[in-house]
Amino acid sequence: MAITGADSLMLANSPHGDLPMVRRLEAVGFRAWPAASVVYDGSWQVRLTGGHPSKRLNCVVPLDPSDYHDADIRLEKARKKFAHYGRQLVIRETPLSPRPLIDRLDEAGWVCIETVSVMTADLAAIDFSETLAHLPTHDIGRFIDASLAVHGADPAIKPAMAEIVSAIKPTTGLFLMENPGEGPAAVTICVQDNDLAGIQDLAVAEERRGQGLGTEILAAALRWARISGARVAWLQVGETNKAAIALYQRFGFREAYQYHYWRKDETA
Template sequence: MQNRIHNPNLPAVRRLEAVGFRAWPAASVQYDGSWQVRLTAGHPSKRLNCVVPLDPSDYRDIDIRTEKAARRFEAYGRALLFRETPLAPPQLIDFLRRHGWERFEEVIVMTADLSTIEMPDTMHHLPSHDVGRFVDASLKVDAADPALKPALAEIVSSIKPPSGLFSIEEPQTGPVAAALCVQDNDLAGIMSLAVAADRQRQGLGVEILSSALRWARTRGARTAWLQVTAANEPALALYARLGFGEVYRYAYWRRNKPE
């Protein structure tokens, strides 16, 4: 069952989508009308490999444009994904539903006012400028494939707005938490935040998030934003305690595999 707030603020959605594209840049970005086609050969991130419709009134030739996008994705060795935000035309969503596409992974986009947010008194960590070290830490904390290092390093290096690369490392175990904060004028996006599986629920998430938000606030950011899957209840509880509130939701659509 779809669960989203009623009448989302579309100008706010457009702005957060725009800063999100800059904060997590795809290697290839093309447009078909107002549909943004994002592809990145070296990294499987769904945000980097999807079609994002950006105008509710742009729903002409849906079937032709969908097949055109599918061929482009196939050339990259990827299955076509659509990302549904409040900017997606309802006619497109009806088309996908009628043709048996599957909606999955609902994500909540949240914001917080950095002038009023109350951050706990935790240890303060300064950001690093060492992309390689941050990528190593991020992959280890996420238990991700080390082979993704070149692609992830390229993505992080290609972020144009100022970025804060945060990690918490311990002498015996190495990295135990990592976070990436991107400051785009008055907006600060938490693009990734992870804590090692065996160190969760020990305050490390709050510690590294607070460090990132303090860094962004001292640089003039007034609003923080982040994305979290709707099923991640511990993270949602943490963000709510810090004062984050929902602005809108998005989800992905994929073709159902034939039986």
């Protein structure tokens, strides 16, 4: 039997990730959470979004392990571009990043400020028999208001969030749980990109945690993705978010690879 791209995602065992698998997950990740401005310096993707503070939307992502030439000059060029947006330069290190570049950052006083796990799960192996079905909403404004409320985020980023969600090109399901008069309780976004489905922005309101809502809304999104034709689900979660990781592991998610954010230590 031929091995599909989705099958290869499930077969990768390297702790650093299988590079073709990493490239594919990085590509779908960019499409699932698009930055407002994306330019390339060689194979380095420079991502900037003026109205939203997310590091995923405001970072430089080197995408070729051999592309390290003129690194100091390119870093300074990127620093100036980020400064124009009022942001400090952030480098996102994946298994595709040149090792000499990361060593250079370390030697120059940069620090790793966050580690994120990219996880995948086989949708065919998930049992949805005891979970409830929820249909996604098509009301982007209503969903964004709910997302901001659940996250406790600054309402000022609403226009940027609307731009991001509206710019997602693959088929997208916006999932929202709320009770009349009680406000939004949980949200998530599921982006189906051919046979892959990405879970984004999953959150439960602080006062509603511990009631199974995370399980319910994640199951609803994954069920929708499987019915829509996806075979493998993926997501990204900070390594310190133990509660979320435990939830994802119950659905069969396992780590495919990690990535790291680096920033210059301005106090050094």
